[in-house]
Amino acid sequence: MSIPDERAGRFAQSLRMVWPEMNAPAAPRLGVAVSGGPDSLALLLLATAALPGRVEAATVDHRLRPESAIEAADVAALCRSLDIPHAILPVTVEPGNVQDGARRARYVALAHWAQERSLHAIATAHHADDQAETLLMRLNRASGVAGLAGVRPRGWMADGDLPLIRPLLGWRRSDLAQVVADAGVTAADDPSNRDDRFDRARLRKAISGADWLDVPAIAQSAAHLADADAALSWSADMEFNARVKRDPFGMTYRPMAPKAIALRVIARIVAELDDEARGSAIARLFDALAAGEPASIGALVVRPNAGGWSFAKAPARKAPKRAG
Known part of the structure; x- marks a missing residue:
């Protein structure tokens, strides 16, 4: 052989x-x-x-x-x-x-x-x-x-x-x-x-x-996109460290970066506070917040707050009282 x-x-x-x-x-x-x-x-x-x-x-x-x-x-x-x-x-x-x-x-x-x-x-x-x-x-x-x-x-x-x-x-x-x-x-x-x-x-x-x-050329494009993905991840880490603050109730994010990076920061916040969410859900959340509207994702409530967005767990619902 x-x-x-x-x-x-x-x-x-x-x-x-x-x-x-x-x-x-x-x-x-x-x-x-x-x-x-x-x-x-x-x-x-x-x-x-x-x-x-x-x-x-x-x-x-x-x-x-x-x-x-x-x-x-x-x-x-x-x-x-x-x-x-x-x-x-x-x-x-x-x-x-x-x-x-x-x-x-x-x-x-x-x-x-x-x-x-x-x-x-x-x-x-x-x-x-x-x-x-x-x-x-x-x-x-x-x-x-x-x-x-x-x-x-x-x-x-x-x-x-x-x-x-x-x-x-x-x-x-x-x-x-x-x-x-x-x-x-x-x-x-x-x-x-x-x-x-x-x-x-x-x-x-x-x-x-x-x-x-041209399959090799398409494959090379995928490699270039992998490089771009790594660069966006690096920038998102920088944005998270500089613009996200933790507080007793959750986190506050005051975005400065373009949308592609902000989406990654939001995804990280959601993952840390609640659970992972699909990219489409993160994108819808971003669009609502960019329009100045409160929104929710999973168990989190997200509200515009003094030039930023506050992320917190939704309050637990109280069980309805039974009629005596």
Whole structure:
């Protein structure tokens, strides 16, 4: 299962850009998240070529499909043939938003695994087509900058100590499928990827038939939006620290920043005092306050107050008295 020098060199360069520590004298080891699909299998093969003897793999079994256990076992068998340490990480996904719950459970499991194995970074197989599809889907839903921002090439796991890297953001899905095919490896087939009930599956088909679309360019736009999102978050932190005051009843915000930043400050206030709220609810709240009208969101009452807006918990309602 050798990887051609050209591909191995290209991947090594991609990896070095997001994880310069790979060349440290201590020879840090990389953990690779491998689902068994073509994208993650390509990542595994490329990483093994770039870092021989320094790669471990893990497959998170969400136990949401009957085939998942078999797919995890197939990845384990491939890793044995490549002499790569591998772990299967079963998780439980709570009812509700299954996709979001699966993502959260996956990253928690990967973080614990990496800690136990003393790994120095975790790599996932997000690629250019993923970025482009996400951006186009969210444009179709009128998302703001935060929703349009693509995943960043490098982030951190939840504890903030372990790098989470995505070295394939410059690669196309077709490139990765070719890596797997040339290696003679059979990838798992998830039928949901072709199921028209899912927005991403429909969009994927549309993109594949639109050769006039420049997918890498769209993916790069998503990366630019991620940079803009980071800049807005930094500015919102500055605005919050300078313009929000805590008081015994809640918080008062005297805005100075443009709307895009004020929305983020309001979202943070709401999250701290009550609970998270959807962006559309935050936007409606801002519009009401900007018009000088009192409003409510969740359990909070928000009122214009001396050049600012006061946020406080709504008073508890008294139970009606029963007739004696």
